[in-house]
Amino acid sequence: MSKPNELPMIRSPRRVALAGLFALWGATVTGLLLSGGMTRYLAPRSLPFVWIAGPVLLAISVVLWRNSHVLHHGDPDDDMHEVSCVCRWQEAPRRAELSTLALMVLPLVVLTMIPTGVLGADAARTRGVTGDSLRAPGAPGDFDGRDLTVLDVLYATISPLYAEQIGLEPGDEVSLVGIVVHDDVDPEDSFLLTRFYVTCCVADAVPIAVRVRGPPAVGANDNDWVIATGTITWTEAPPGTEATDVRAELTLKTLEPTEEPWDIYLF
Amino acid sequence: MSTDTRAAERQAQLWRGPLALVVLAGLAITVGGLLGLREAQTAQAFAVVFLSIVLEALPFIVLGSLVAAAVESYAPERVTQMLARMPGPVAVPLAGLMGTFFPVCDCGSVPVARRLAKKGLHPAGCVAFMLAAPVVNPIVAFSTFVAFQFRAEVAVARMILAYAVAVIAAWVMSPIAREMLSRPIRGSVSEHEHQGSFHQVFAHDVMFMGRYLVVGALGAALIQTFIPRSILAAVSSNIPVSILAMMVLAAGLSICAQADAFVAASFTQFHPAAQVAFLTLGPNVDLKLLAIYGGAFGARATRRLVAAVALPVFVGSLWMAAFTS
Numbered sequence: 001m002s003k004p005n006e007l008p009m010i011r012s013p014r015r016v017a018l019a020g021l022f023a024l025w026g027a028t029v030t031g032l033l034l035s036g037g038m039t040r041y042l043a044p045r046s047l048p049f050v051w052i053a054g055p056v057l058l059a060i061s062v063v064l065w066r067n068s069h070v071l072h073h074g075d076p077d078d079d080m081h082e083v084s085c086v087c088r089w090q091e092a093p094r095r096a097e098l099s100t101l102a103l104m105v106l107p108l109v110v111l112t113m114i115p116t117g118v119l120g121a122d123a124a125r126t127r128g129v130t131g132d133s134l135r136a137p138g139a140p141g142d143f144d145g146r147d148l149t150v151l152d153v154l155y156a157t158i159s160p161l162y163a164e165q166i167g168l169e170p171g172d173e174v175s176l177v178g179i180v181v182h183d184d185v186d187p188e189d190s191f192l193l194t195r196f197y198v199t200c201c202v203a204d205a206v207p208i209a210v211r212v213r214g215p216p217a218v219g220a221n222d223n224d225w226v227i228a229t230g231t232i233t234w235t236e237a238p239p240g241t242e243a244t245d246v247r248a249e250l251t252l253k254t255l256e257p258t259e260e261p262w263d264i265y266l267f
Numbered sequence: 268m269s270t271d272t273r274a275a276e277r278q279a280q281l282w283r284g285p286l287a288l289v290v291l292a293g294l295a296i297t298v299g300g301l302l303g304l305r306e307a308q309t310a311q312a313f314a315v316v317f318l319s320i321v322l323e324a325l326p327f328i329v330l331g332s333l334v335a336a337a338v339e340s341y342a343p344e345r346v347t348q349m350l351a352r353m354p355g356p357v358a359v360p361l362a363g364l365m366g367t368f369f370p371v372c373d374c375g376s377v378p379v380a381r382r383l384a385k386k387g388l389h390p391a392g393c394v395a396f397m398l399a400a401p402v403v404n405p406i407v408a409f410s411t412f413v414a415f416q417f418r419a420e421v422a423v424a425r426m427i428l429a430y431a432v433a434v435i436a437a438w439v440m441s442p443i444a445r446e447m448l449s450r451p452i453r454g455s456v457s458e459h460e461h462q463g464s465f466h467q468v469f470a471h472d473v474m475f476m477g478r479y480l481v482v483g484a485l486g487a488a489l490i491q492t493f494i495p496r497s498i499l500a501a502v503s504s505n506i507p508v509s510i511l512a513m514m515v516l517a518a519g520l521s522i523c524a525q526a527d528a529f530v531a532a533s534f535t536q537f538h539p540a541a542q543v544a545f546l547t548l549g550p551n552v553d554l555k556l557l558a559i560y561g562g563a564f565g566a567r568a569t570r571r572l573v574a575a576v577a578l579p580v581f582v583g584s585l586w587m588a589a590f591t592s
Contacts, residue, residue, distance in 0.1 A: 041319040053326035113299035117315035202319035
C-alpha cells in the first residue's frame with residue numbers, strides 16, 4: 001500500500017513475465033537433472049555445464065522478481081491518474097517482446113507435449129545405419145564387468161587389443177541389447193540391432209549396429225527393444241593394418257523382448 | 268463508465284499479452300495430446316533433437332551471457348583502455364588465439380564479442396575472437412583427436428584452418444565490424460531497461476540469443492528428422508562437390524564444436540578434406556548461428572560474414588585435398 005501523496009509501486013508485467021520465464025527454465029533444467037531425465041537429451045559429459053545453468057537461471061529469476069516493481073508515475077490525488085498514467089503502458093510487453101517470450105516458451109511446450117521422445121528406427125535409417133565397424137565412434141569406456149554393448153563388439157572388430165581386453169573372440173556367445181531396425185535390403189530373418197552413440201547431445205547421435213541373422217529374427221518389429229543372444233563372428237583385420245569395412249554378425253539363438261533401458265543411448 | 272472500472276480494465280489489458288501466451292501454450296499442449304504426438308515416432312525424433320540442441324546450447328548461452336555481463340559491469344577501466352589501444356594488426360591475430368585460454372561455445376561467443384567491442388577491443392579483433400574461440404581451443408582439439416581414432420592430422424588441420432579462416436574473415440569484416448557489433452537489438456524483453464546492471468545485461472543477452480537459438484534449433488531438427496544423409500553418398504567421390512556438400516550439411520545439422528568431430532568421422536566415405544570443411548564451417552555458420560547473426564548483426568553483415576567464412580573454408584579445404592592427394 002502506498003502512503004498518501006507517495007507514488008505507488010506496481011509490478012511490471014514485462015519484468016514479471018521475464019522472471020517467470022527464467023524461473024520456468026531454471027526449474028525445468030534442474031528438474032530434468034535431478035530426475036535423470038536429462039540423459040534423454042544430453043550425454044553425462046555435457047551435464048556439468050547444465051548444473052551451472054539451472055541454478056543461475058533460478059537465481060536470476062529471483063533477482064528479476066525482486067526488481068519487478070516500477071514506480072507508478074502520475075499524481076495519486078488525480079482521479080484520472082490510473083487512466084492517464086503513461087509509465088504503466090510502457091510496462092506491457094510489446095508485440096516483438098511477446099514473440100520473443102513465445103519462442104522461449106516453445107521448447108517448454110514441446111517438452112510437456114512429448115516428454116519421452118526418443119530416436120527410433122526411422123532416425124537410424126535417416127542417419128545412415130550400416131553395421132560397418134568404422135562407424136564405431138572411438139573407444140568405449142572402461143569395461144569392468146558391465147554388460148557387453150554393440151559399441152564394445154564394433155570396437156573389438158577393429159582393435160584386437162580391445163577384443164583381448166574384454167575377452168571377446170569370434171565364435172563367442174554374447175547377449176546384446178538394442179532396437180530392431182530393418183533396412184530395405186534385409187531378408188526376413190535379419191535386421192540391424194542398433195544403438196545410438198551420443199557424444200554431447202542427441203543431435204550428434206550416431207547409429208551403430210550389429211547385423212543379426214537367424215530364424216528368431218522373423219517377425220521382429222522396428223523399434224522393439226530386444227535382447228539378442230547368439231554367436232558373434234567378424235572378419236578380423238590383419239594385425240598392424242588399419243581395418244576397413246569390418247562387419248560383425250550375430251547368429252541368433254534367442255531373441256527376447258525387453259523394456260526400454262534407463263540408459264537409452266550409449267555415451 | 269466509472270474511473271475505477273476503466274482503471275481495472277486497463278490493468279487487465281496490461282497483462283493480456285502474457286496471459287494470452289499462457290493460454291496458447293496450454294492449448295498447444297492439449298491439441299498435441301489429442302493428435303497423439305506423444306506416441307508418433309517422427310514427432311518424437313523431431314522433439315528430442317530440437318530439445319537436445321536447445322538444452323545443450325542454453326547453458327553455453329547462460330555462461331556466455333554471464334561473462335558478457337561481467338565484462339559490461341565489472342571489467343576494470345585499466346583493462347578496457349589497454350584493449351582499446353591495441354591496433355588491429357595486433358588485436359586480430361591475438362584475439363583469434365584467445366579461445367586457447369578462454370574457450371566459449373559458438374552461441375556464447377556472440378554476446379561476449381559484442382560486449383568486448385563495446386569495451387573498446389578492435390572490432391575486427393572481436394570478430395576474430397567470435398569465430399576462432401569456439402574451434403581453436405584445447406577442448407575441441409582433443410575431441411577431434413579422439414573422434415578420428417587418435418590420428419592427429421585432422422585435429423591439427425582443423426585448428427590451423429579455423430584460425431586462418433577467423434583471421435581472414437575478421438579482416439574482410441573490418442570495414443563494417445564496428446557498425447555490426449554495435450547494432451541495437453530489438454525485441455528483447457529487457458530492451459527498455461537500463462543497461463549496466465549485471466542481472467539486466469544478463470537477462471537481455473539470454474533472451475536475445477535464446478530466441479534465435481530456438482529458431483535455429485527448429486530448422487536443424489527438421490533437417491535431421493526428414494533429410495536422409497545417404498543423399499550425400501552420391502557426391503562423395505568428387506572432391507570439390509563433396510567439400511561443398513559437407514559444408515551444407517554442417518550448416519544444416521547445427522552441432523556444437525565439441526561433438527561435431529564424431530559425426531564427421533562417421534562419414535568414412537568422404538575425403539578428410541571434406542571432413543575438415545565440415546568441422547571448420549559448422550561452428551561458425553549453421554542454422555542456429557545464422558538466426559543469431561541475423562538478429563544481432565543484420566542481414567547485410569550476416570551475408571558478408573557467411574561469405575567471408577565459407578569461401579576461405581572451401582578454398583582451404585580444396586588446397587588441403589590437393590596437398591594430401
